[in-house]
Amino acid sequence: MAELRLRNVNKVFQQTHVLHDINLHIADGDFVVFVGPSGCGKSTLLRTIAGLEDITSGELYIGGALVNDVAPAKRGVGMVFQSYALYPHMTVYENMAFGLKLDGAGQDEIRSKVESVAQTLQLGALLKRKPAALSGGQRQRVAIGRAIVREPKVFLFDEPLSNLDASLRVQTRLEIAKLHERLGSTMIYVTHDQVEAMTLADKIVVMNQGRIEQVGTPLELYNQPASEFVATFIGSPR
Ligand code: ADP
Ligand code: MG
Numbered sequence: 001m002a003e004l005r006l007r008n009v010n011k012v013f014q015q016t017h018v019l020h021d022i023n024l025h026i027a028d029g030d031f032v033v034f035v036g037p038s039g040c041g042k043s044t045l046l047r048t049i050a051g052l053e054d055i056t057s058g059e060l061y062i063g064g065a066l067v068n069d070v071a072p073a074k075r076g077v078g079m080v081f082q083s084y085a086l087y088p089h090m091t092v093y094e095n096m097a098f099g100l101k102l103d104g105a106g107q108d109e110i111r112s113k114v115e116s117v118a119q120t121l122q123l124g125a126l127l128k129r130k131p132a133a134l135s136g137g138q139r140q141r142v143a144i145g146r147a148i149v150r151e152p153k154v155f156l157f158d159e160p161l162s163n164l165d166a167s168l169r170v171q172t173r174l175e176i177a178k179l180h181e182r183l184g185s186t187m188i189y190v191t192h193d194q195v196e197a198m199t200l201a202d203k204i205v206v207m208n209q210g211r212i213e214q215v216g217t218p219l220e221l222y223n224q225p226a227s228e229f230v231a232t233f234i235g236s237p238r
């Protein structure tokens with residue numbers, strides 16, 4: 001089970017109150033897309049779920065367990081960021097194997113998992129290369145692969161496609177959708193691209209200035225935007 005629940009989550013950096021009383025339930029296996037203007041708190045929210053930021057107040061549950069004080073590596077979440085953050089001195093294989101080693105997996109298990117994920121993401125021929133010898137799209141697929149091999153219960157994507165050119169963006173988006181279908185894991189995905197949001201999401205969460213404006217299916221938001229802000233953001237003819 002990998003449902004997520006946020007209860008009255010607040011995040012304050014020094015004087016800046018970035019997340020205001022966030023209440024949200026994400027069902028197991030849902031693909032939830034967060035949208036909202038730059039600076040509204042999307043990345044901060046993802047980082048708090050991952051455990052890379054403490055929350056100032058409130059409760060965060062993953063799979064029914066309170067994780068406020070659980071270390072990032074123990075939360076069962078995998079993350080893919082906009083900047084690929086691959087280890088430059090390691091090969092593709094080593095990049096993908098690294099987390100599994102940390103998890104204590106044996107050599108055979110590591111090899112079979114990495115090879116199977118590499119196959120899925122069409123990286124099989126690139127396992128011996130270093131990141132510098134890969135295209136942007138290939139690097140991003142390695143970053144996705146590195147998260148997948150650990151079989152996280154929850155995936156967090158922070159604008160994973162925004163550094164890719166248009167055709168690769170579409171291709172990688174389709175790969176992510178297939179992945180969700182195949183793994184059935186819970187996916188939380190931040191983007192400022194409306195097409196990505198509308199095509200990937202079971203549910204869209206619209207954020208504005210650290211608050212949730214509306215949660216709904218793409219169709220609900222389009223047909224019944226709760227505010228002018230949502231209408232403008234989703235592009236519906238309100
Ligand atoms: P988004 O991802 O929606 O663009 P962010 O979550 O990155 O927004 O940022 C939300 C707000 O929090 C911004 O005002 C940003 O300046 C502030 N912020 C983010 N990280 C920090 C930090 N480490 N220290 C202080 N302020 C921060
Ligand atoms: Mg961001």
